[in-house]
Amino acid sequence: MLIDIEGLTVTRSKPILKDVNWQVKHGEHWAILGMNGAGKTALLNVICGYQFPTKGSVRVLGEEFGQFPWQELRKKIGWVSFSFSEQMHDQQQNIGLEVVLSGTFGSIGLHEHPGAEDMARAKAIMNDLGVRYLERQPYVHMSQGEKQRMLIGRALMADPEILMLDEPCNGLDFFAKAQLLNKVEQLAERQKTTIIYVTHQVDEILPAFKQTLLLRDGEVFDAGRTKDMITSETLSTFCRASIQVQQKNGRYMLEVEEEQTSLS
Numbered sequence: 001m002l003i004d005i006e007g008l009t010v011t012r013s014k015p016i017l018k019d020v021n022w023q024v025k026h027g028e029h030w031a032i033l034g035m036n037g038a039g040k041t042a043l044l045n046v047i048c049g050y051q052f053p054t055k056g057s058v059r060v061l062g063e064e065f066g067q068f069p070w071q072e073l074r075k076k077i078g079w080v081s082f083s084f085s086e087q088m089h090d091q092q093q094n095i096g097l098e099v100v101l102s103g104t105f106g107s108i109g110l111h112e113h114p115g116a117e118d119m120a121r122a123k124a125i126m127n128d129l130g131v132r133y134l135e136r137q138p139y140v141h142m143s144q145g146e147k148q149r150m151l152i153g154r155a156l157m158a159d160p161e162i163l164m165l166d167e168p169c170n171g172l173d174f175f176a177k178a179q180l181l182n183k184v185e186q187l188a189e190r191q192k193t194t195i196i197y198v199t200h201q202v203d204e205i206l207p208a209f210k211q212t213l214l215l216r217d218g219e220v221f222d223a224g225r226t227k228d229m230i231t232s233e234t235l236s237t238f239c240r241a242s243i244q245v246q247q248k249n250g251r252y253m254l255e256v257e258e259e260q261t262s263l264s
């Protein structure tokens with residue numbers, strides 16, 4: 001079991017996660033679908049040890065939260081998120097190659113001298129992600145899609161066992177989104193890293209994401225095989241709206257008949 005969460009409750013000034021149970025096995029790729037404020041980012045924060053459980057147990061990569069130095073565990077988890085992208089902006093001078101290389105050291109900005117091996121690996125990863133042409137370009141001058149691929153490259157430098165992508169297609173145009181999803185699909189097919197993909201949009205749930213967690217108001221609404229989760233019936237109840245799900249070439253599309261949902 002890669003992730004084993006039982007009875008997880010996180011309460012701050014209000015309940016954020018309530019009695020969450022979720023298990024991720026080796027070799028699985030998961031999508032986490034939920035509307036704004038559902039608790040998706042909070043759940044990732046708990047997995048990375050940035051947010052502490054109020055109640056319940058959290059085991060990641062076989063280690064129990066509270067009984068293991070979580071900063072060690074974090075090295076095996078890659079996390080790509082918008083907030084991280086914002087932090088990178090403080091490193092105005094960093095060029096593409098440095099951003100990817102910084103993943104070796106888990107730092108924001110490159111403060112250490114990488115070895116020849118690291119350098120070769122960073123270039124190979126950039127090549128793979130189709131961003132080798134950005135090697136010398138400052139991060140701040142990159143497009144949103146280029147930045148996202150750069151951050152995925154940075155996360156892959158650490159050779160993570162789990163790669164968490166938190167709404168990676170936000171702000172991307174349809175072409176950049178297709179390119180990014182294509183890369184995510186390739187990564188998932190390689191089966192080296194378990195991918196957890198957080199989104200509001202069902203069209204981003206790629207065929208490789210055979211499992212889906214539906215999170216609503218801090219609670220697990222349902223979890224299991226994507227083909228059982230992304231159905232008209234389940235999503236209509238989940239979104240409290242009348243929703244028709246269509247499938248084309250293994251991808252999902254929604255038709256929403258009422259206005260109160262934010263899913264598309």
Ligand SMILES: Nc1ncnc2c1ncn2[C@@H]1O[C@H](COP(=O)(O)OP(=O)(O)OP(=O)(O)O)[C@@H](O)[C@H]1O
Pocket residue numbers: 012013014015016034035036037038039040041042043200
């Ligand atoms: N430290 C905190 N104190 C109080 N409330 C918090 C705290 N952190 C998160 N929340 C609240 O918990 C809820 C879940 O937040 P979270 O960021 O996990 O949602 P999300 O599903 O990722 O949403 P989005 O899709 O909008 O990014 C939100 O209502 C948020 O305001």
